[in-house]
Amino acid sequence: MEQxxxxxxxxxxxxxxxxxxxxxxxxIFGLMDVLNFAHGGFFAWGAYSGIWFYGVTGxxxxxxxxxxxxxxxxxxxxxxxxxxxVYGNHIQQILITLGFMLVLSELLKVIWGPNQLPAHAPEWxxxxxxxxxxxxxxxxxxxxxxxxxxxxxIHFILKKTRIGLIVRAGVMNKEMVEAMGIHIQKIFMLVFxxxxxxxxxxxxxxxxxxxxxxxxxxxxxxxxxxIVVVIGGMGSxxxxxxxxxxxxxxxxxxxYYVSELSIAVNMLLMILVLIFRPQxxxxxxx
Amino acid sequence: MEVxxxxxxxxxxxxxxxxxxxxxxxxxRGEVTVLLGRNGAGxxxxxxxxxxLSPPSRGKVFFKQKEIQxxxxxxxxxxxxxxxxxDQGIFPYLTVEEHFKIATKGKGDKVxxxxxxxxxxxxxxxxxxxxxxxxxxxxxxxxxxxxRAYINYNELLxxxxxxxxxxxxxxxxxxxxxxxxxxxxxIILVEQNYLMAEYLGDRFYIIDDGKTVLSGxxxxxxEHEEWRKKYLGIS
Ligand SMILES: Nc1ncnc2c1ncn2[C@@H]1O[C@H](COP(=O)(O)OP(=O)(O)OP(=O)(O)O)[C@@H](O)[C@H]1O
Ligand SMILES: [Mg+2]
Numbered sequence: 001m002e003q004x005x006x007x008x009x010x011x012x013x014x015x016x017x018x019x020x021x022x023x024x025x026x027x028i029f030g031l032m033d034v035l036n037f038a039h040g041g042f043f044a045w046g047a048y049s050g051i052w053f054y055g056v057t058g059x060x061x062x063x064x065x066x067x068x069x070x071x072x073x074x075x076x077x078x079x080x081x082x083x084x085x086v087y088g089n090h091i092q093q094i095l096i097t098l099g100f101m102l103v104l105s106e107l108l109k110v111i112w113g114p115n116q117l118p119a120h121a122p123e124w125x126x127x128x129x130x131x132x133x134x135x136x137x138x139x140x141x142x143x144x145x146x147x148x149x150x151x152x153x154i155h156f157i158l159k160k161t162r163i164g165l166i167v168r169a170g171v172m173n174k175e176m177v178e179a180m181g182i183h184i185q186k187i188f189m190l191v192f193x194x195x196x197x198x199x200x201x202x203x204x205x206x207x208x209x210x211x212x213x214x215x216x217x218x219x220x221x222x223x224x225x226x227i228v229v230v231i232g233g234m235g236s237x238x239x240x241x242x243x244x245x246x247x248x249x250x251x252x253x254x255x256y257y258v259s260e261l262s263i264a265v266n267m268l269l270m271i272l273v274l275i276f277r278p279q280x281x282x283x284x285x286x
Numbered sequence: 287m288e289v290x291x292x293x294x295x296x297x298x299x300x301x302x303x304x305x306x307x308x309x310x311x312x313x314x315r316g317e318v319t320v321l322l323g324r325n326g327a328g329x330x331x332x333x334x335x336x337x338x339l340s341p342p343s344r345g346k347v348f349f350k351q352k353e354i355q356x357x358x359x360x361x362x363x364x365x366x367x368x369x370x371x372x373d374q375g376i377f378p379y380l381t382v383e384e385h386f387k388i389a390t391k392g393k394g395d396k397v398x399x400x401x402x403x404x405x406x407x408x409x410x411x412x413x414x415x416x417x418x419x420x421x422x423x424x425x426x427x428x429x430x431x432x433x434r435a436y437i438n439y440n441e442l443l444x445x446x447x448x449x450x451x452x453x454x455x456x457x458x459x460x461x462x463x464x465x466x467x468x469x470x471x472x473i474i475l476v477e478q479n480y481l482m483a484e485y486l487g488d489r490f491y492i493i494d495d496g497k498t499v500l501s502g503x504x505x506x507x508x509e510h511e512e513w514r515k516k517y518l519g520i521s
Contacts, residue, residue, distance in 0.1 A: 165388045169377045176375035179337055180389055180434070181363035 002134045007252045013140040013209065015248025016147025020202035021225035022232070022240040023154065024195020030171040030235020032188045034083055035090055037097040039199050039225065040218025041104030042071050042078075046200025047207045047217060048108050051119045060122040064146075067204040068197045074104075075196025079189050105215040116214035119207035143205050150198060151241050158237060167191060171235040224251075227270045233280020242282060288315040289348075290442055290472050291336070291367075296345035296355075298335045305331045306342070307496040313442065318464075318473045320487035320504065322480075322518060328496040329476040330372050333444045337369055338362050349442070368435030372446040372476075376427050378420030382411055385419060389434045400437055407466060408433045425456035432463065442472045449479040461485060480520055484508055492517045 021043055028034050050067030054060055082100050086092040120126070121139045129136045158164035166187055170177045178184050199218075206221070207213045228247055232239030247266050254262035273281060291313040298306035309332050313319040321329045334340040336347050338359040347355040354362055363369065377385065386404070390397045405412055408429050414422055419430055428448055435443050448464065449457040461482050467473070468486065477483040483490070487504040494517055507513060514520050 162387065165380070165384055169380060169384075169388055172377045172379060173375055175339055175359075176371065176377070177388075178359040179339065179363055179369045179371070179375070181360050181391070181438075182388075183358075183360045 003256070005134050005136070007256055008249070009136060009140050009144070011249035011252030012245060013143040013147075013248070014251060015245040016143050017202045017206050017209075018221060018224045018228055018248055019147055019241050019244035020150060020198045020205070021221055022228040022244055023150075023237060024192075024198050025225055026229045026232060026235055026240045027167065027171070027191050027237060028188075028195050029229065031167060031174065031184075031191055032087065033090075034087070035093045035097065036083070037094060037222070038078060038082070038101040038104060039195070040222030041101045042074055042196040042199035043203035043206075043218035043221060044105060044108055044213070044215055045074055046071050046203035047119070047213045048112055048117075048203075048215075049200070050204030051117065051207050051213055052112070054122075058122075060125070064201065064204060067200045071197035071200025072193045074200070075193035076189065078196065079192040083192065101218075105218070108215040114215075116212045119211060119213050121208035125208070139208060143209065146201070146205060150201065154194075154237065163187065163190070224266065227266050229280075230270050231273045231281060233283030236280060236282040239280055239282025243280075289313070290315040290350065291474070292348040293332070293336065294346040294348075296332065296335055296342045296347070298331055298340050298342045300331070300340060305340075305496055306335060306345075309335075309345070309493060309496070309498050311491040311498055311501065313472055313474050314489065315441075315472050316469055317488040318468055318475055318486045320483045320490045321474065321476045321493055322478075322483060322490055323493035324517070324519060325478075327493045329493055330446055331496075332493065333369070333371075333446055333474070333476065336362070336444065337367065366439070366441040368438060368440035368443045370428075370431045370435050370443065370445040370448065372450065374427050374431040376419045376422075376431060379418055381416050381418055382414045382422075382430060383416060385430055385434050386437060389437050391438065400439065404433050404437045407436070407463060425452050425459065428452065428456075428460055429463065432460075436467060436471070440471065442474065443467070444474045444476075446476045447478060448475075449477065449482055457482065480514070480518065 021039060025036060025039055028036050046067040049070040050063045053066040054063035057063070078100065082096055086096055125139045125142050128138055158168055166177060166182055170184055170187065174184055202221070203218065206217070224247060228240055228243045231246065232243030247269070250265050250269065251262050254265050289312045294310055296306050296309040297304070306328050309328065311319070311321070321332060323329050331340055335342050338357060342355055345355065346353055349365055349367065354365065380388070386401055390400065410426060411430060411433060414426065419427065422430065432445065432448065448460050452460065457479065464473070464486055475483065475486060484504060484507070490501060490504050490507050491498050492500040500513060500517060
């Protein structure tokens with residue numbers, strides 16, 4: 001019982017981190033048909049800048065906001081300088097964003113040095129609760145809560161605001177949105193920034209969870225995030241949450257019971273989806 | 287007679303294909319201008335070129351005497367040009383209400399009033415207000431697509447084959463609706479259904495192989511069976 005609850009919480013926490021990364025990717029792909037392999041770079045930048053800010057100020061909540069701000073700025077610059085020139089060309093997108101990913105991680109090493117750095121949760125998020133015989137690690141619950149807050153905030157924006165409506169319509173038919181007099185390029189810039197910001201948030205949340213940060217930390221998670229985008233359906237925001245939870249839970253349980261298979265299972269999930277429902281499990285469901 | 291929109295020798299490439307090779311026509315304010323031509327003649331491409339969705343490589347587009355062929359699509363649309371594409375361009379997972387919301391700019395009484403007027407013209411849509419547009423029938427989708435273009439006080443509507451794929455009785459309904467819009471807005475209508483074109487049109491242009499080859503008042507085309515035979519393959 002105790003083990004199961006722990007695996008559950010673990011899986012959900014990991015799922016949330018993957019979701020925060022995948023949410024931006026799926027909207028960026030769905031809306032503008034852009035493959036962004038630099039997304040993991042925003043993740044690492046969020047971790048480094050947030051941990052640095054936390055070290056300087058001792059304020060973890062402010063550090064979260066700071067990391068998200070850094071994500072916004074990086075997102076804006078990336079869209080303007082890197083993505084804009086390669087719209088409509090997937091090969092160029094893959095090459096230039098992969099290259100930019102390397103630049104982002106090398107820059108981290110230039111600023112903060114090549115070695116991995118320690119990262120700790122603040123006092124109030126350290127330790128655990130004891131409920132019956134079950135030990136629940138506070139920080140993991142914190143990740144889940146933050147992930148859910150992010151999900152519901154963006155879900156609300158997508159469903160209830162005009163901008164959200166435009167984003168959803170744009171995923172379905174971008175040309176028509178333009179033909180209705182809407183400057184979709186501006187909307188895309190915004191989505192790109194928010195996506196980068198969520199990735200940065202994810203990176204900072206992961207840091208105390210894994211205890212260390214390093215420049216390439218975004219790679220593994222970025223791969224999981226791409227798997228999630230495929231499973232959830234390109235452009236489906238809710239789909240990315242559900243698929244991320246699926247991948248997080250399966251990873252957590254498999255790692256415990258059949259650890260050799262834990263990555264393979266996610267790959268298998270993706271392959272099954274690609275064979276039987278190539279548009280993703282939740283395509284078009286918003 | 288005021289010329290609302292005019293094109294001069296439009297030439298458009300799609301990939302390496304030279305699709306439009308000289309399209310010249312005028313739409314006069316308050317009239318229905320019909321673009322006719324066989325399948326693949328370049329009618330849809332003409333509308334897309336005007337909107338900047340397939341920008342021209344040569345030639346000019348004037349809207350209210352201003353050159354607009356260099357403008358990005360959203361700016362052209364915001365000049366007051368509404369578009370109903372051939373495939374209707376419905377957002378399948380948005381509700382009818384959301385289609386109206388995204389189409390109307392601004393807020394307040396003026397918008398609500400316009401929504402009312404639009405619904406009065408398209409009463410069937412009220413029934414499906416909260417339904418996802420993807421589940422509507424072909425005719426209902428067409429009505430929604432036209433309503434979405436109509437709602438913004440656009441001075442010009444460009445409507446691409448509104449009768450396409452619809453049962454005759456539904457075509458009649460679409461025709462009645464367009465007839466009621468006539469006069470209030472200027473319309474450029476692409477139509478293969480000759481009877482509909484003849485009924486609604488004031489003026490016609492025939493596009494053949496990417497060029498405008500013949501034009502005149504609709505009643506002239508009505509009198510010249512041999513033109514219809516030659517360019518449209520109908521009698
Ligand atoms: N994306 C494209 N790639 C290549 N050729 C295209 C493309 N779009 C259109 N064409 C070609 O351009 C020509 C004109 O097409 P267009 O759709 O404008 O014709 P149309 O007059 O609207 O025909 P229809 O009555 O069948 O709708 C056709 O020969 C078509 O095959
Ligand atoms: Mg056509």
